[in-house]
Amino acid sequence: xxxxxxxxxxxxxxxxxxxxxxxxxxxxxxxxxxxxxxxxxxxxxxxxxxxxxxxxxxxxxxxxxxxxxxxxxxxxxxxxxxxxxxxxx
Numbered sequence: 001x002x003x004x005x006x007x008x009x010x011x012x013x014x015x016x017x018x019x020x021x022x023x024x025x026x027x028x029x030x031x032x033x034x035x036x037x038x039x040x041x042x043x044x045x046x047x048x049x050x051x052x053x054x055x056x057x058x059x060x061x062x063x064x065x066x067x068x069x070x071x072x073x074x075x076x077x078x079x080x081x082x083x084x085x086x087x088x089x
Contacts, residue, residue, distance in 0.1 A: 016069055020082060022062075026054045027088040054088075 029051045063084075070080075 016066070017073060018080070019066065020080075021085070022066075022082070023085040023087050024054055024059050024062075025088055026059075026086050028052055030088060 073080075
């Protein structure tokens with residue numbers, strides 16, 4: 001995977017700081033094989049669906065981490081839109 005050689009800690013830090021969209025996969029109780037599922041082809045053989053739910057504490061920890069990362073770039077005059085989505089049934 002040649003593309004992975006271009007991923008650096010600086011790239012990751014930049015993309016976290018200026019993140020515009022985050023989706024929480026709140027459960028893996030569904031099998032991702034519904035014909036309307038946009039993720040079906042992406043998950044094939046990727047993980048074992050075992051029926052777990054995302055713990056609230058883990059989702060909160062991620063949001064707290066992002067808020068910490070964003071605290072020094074926040075200015076009231078500049079809007080950084082962020083969409084938070086929840087996926088799963």
